[in-house]
Amino acid sequence: MSSAVPDHVLRELGRTEGDAASLGLLVRDQDTRRLVLLRAVLDAAEAAPATVCPPPLLDRLRADWALLEAAERADRGAARSVLFHPLAGPWAERLLGGLTSEAPGGPDLLADLAHLTALAAAAGVRAGIGFRVRLGPRGGLLSLPTLGAVRADTGPVALHGREGELTVRPADGAPFTVRVQRDGATSSADPRWVPLVTLPAVVPGAGPVVLDDLDPYRTRGGGAETHGLGDAAQIDDWERKAWVESWSGVEPLLRLGGEHRLTEASVLLRCMVPLGPPPGSGPTGRSAAHCSGTRREAFGAVLSSKPATAAYFASTLVHELQHTKLAALCALVPLHHEDTAPRHFAPWRPDPRPFDGLLQGAYSHLALADYWQRFALSARRVTHRDLAWAEHARCRQQVGAVLPVLAGSAALTPEGRTVVNEMISVYHRLEDSPPPSGHLARAEAYVSTAKVIWQQRNGSRRQ
Numbered sequence: 001m002s003s004a005v006p007d008h009v010l011r012e013l014g015r016t017e018g019d020a021a022s023l024g025l026l027v028r029d030q031d032t033r034r035l036v037l038l039r040a041v042l043d044a045a046e047a048a049p050a051t052v053c054p055p056p057l058l059d060r061l062r063a064d065w066a067l068l069e070a071a072e073r074a075d076r077g078a079a080r081s082v083l084f085h086p087l088a089g090p091w092a093e094r095l096l097g098g099l100t101s102e103a104p105g106g107p108d109l110l111a112d113l114a115h116l117t118a119l120a121a122a123a124g125v126r127a128g129i130g131f132r133v134r135l136g137p138r139g140g141l142l143s144l145p146t147l148g149a150v151r152a153d154t155g156p157v158a159l160h161g162r163e164g165e166l167t168v169r170p171a172d173g174a175p176f177t178v179r180v181q182r183d184g185a186t187s188s189a190d191p192r193w194v195p196l197v198t199l200p201a202v203v204p205g206a207g208p209v210v211l212d213d214l215d216p217y218r219t220r221g222g223g224a225e226t227h228g229l230g231d232a233a234q235i236d237d238w239e240r241k242a243w244v245e246s247w248s249g250v251e252p253l254l255r256l257g258g259e260h261r262l263t264e265a266s267v268l269l270r271c272m273v274p275l276g277p278p279p280g281s282g283p284t285g286r287s288a289a290h291c292s293g294t295r296r297e298a299f300g301a302v303l304s305s306k307p308a309t310a311a312y313f314a315s316t317l318v319h320e321l322q323h324t325k326l327a328a329l330c331a332l333v334p335l336h337h338e339d340t341a342p343r344h345f346a347p348w349r350p351d352p353r354p355f356d357g358l359l360q361g362a363y364s365h366l367a368l369a370d371y372w373q374r375f376a377l378s379a380r381r382v383t384h385r386d387l388a389w390a391e392h393a394r395c396r397q398q399v400g401a402v403l404p405v406l407a408g409s410a411a412l413t414p415e416g417r418t419v420v421n422e423m424i425s426v427y428h429r430l431e432d433s434p435p436p437s438g439h440l441a442r443a444e445a446y447v448s449t450a451k452v453i454w455q456q457r458n459g460s461r462r463q
Helices: 007-014 020-047 055-074 076-083 088-099 107-127 237-248 250-256 259-268 310-332 355-378 382-407 414-432 437-457
Strands: 131-135 141-144 148-151 157-162 165-169 176-180 193-195 197-199 209-211 271-275 301-305
Touching (some): 007 020, 020 055, 055 076, 055 107, 055 131, 088 107, 107 157, 209 237, 237 271, 237 310, 250 259, 259 310, 310 382, 382 437
Parallel strands (some): 209 271
Antiparallel strands (some): 131 157, 197 209
């Protein structure tokens, strides 16, 4: 086995579990990759021709980098809470792509470079150091990652940071102040400041979870609609209260799925990104009323429309954090050498899936089957129990339809074989507490029908 991931960790993760130490291995690797990515941005800017990154922009980038270094020296934890914010990942990859392009720098590159100033300012004010920067708003907002945003129609906006306080001087109004604590909590009497909502820690001692509806990179470049996701949504006060209320019921429901569900949420989840309803939903729409997803480049973020109930909020976290977990594991060690051709049937999608997508989907649905079974076995109300058994039966049947393809692949690495074997063991363990026969029959019919429809649509690409 690879020394990068010990065998016992592979087995834990293969069972869709993982204790704090095992998950911490994934977190440390992802955080290290973020630092390397940020350094690559700096190096790319230094090496870029003047047509891509003119000297004034390079000078500004160097000043921003110096501010980040000063923040790190003053308070490493505060600075890295900004650098490791999940949504800094999509921004950094986008900026690196622009700096390494042969095309002359345009408005998008200018905006991406300016966002480094916003990151540096957020790190500086959280670390309590003095600085002065100027930034232009985008779409009426000047976002400071992990903190909030300034409402400003025109720019630039001058920001003056000193310990515990940020002075904001918009171009079109009177200055105002924002109090900033080291944990990122902010307050201001001025309505032009829009603070981020911070959801309480999942368990005592864990970090809070940011509800980020302000960052300009939360879905930028993610192809959200092509993946059935709604647009990024800036939510009003009523919606924020609804999110907080739903969140307050998540902890006991996650606990029903086992302590490992609480552990993965407390270790992996750093922010929630609110989405609007999925495309086509509504009174005449054809798609589900809820959507959620993750982005590989935004480790620690879960994108989601507001779940209808706390139970679905918890199951959304179970589902999406498996994608977070498996993507981070795959970054550490390859699990297979299959190609990327979309040719496999997956009961949860109408389109052919590549092998890696099949593995990701089976992994997350296996965790859901386990979660809903535990929920059903502990539910006191008949309606809750029936709902949970229905979800369990469907998810387990979906996984069973694709496990033979995963297990039969000759392209699995030794690590991948370990993971798939553990998935198979969990799948069979679920048989120990079968759902009521009616739920099982409906789940079997659901998967059979899905396969017939899939074959009719994609007959030439059957697995």
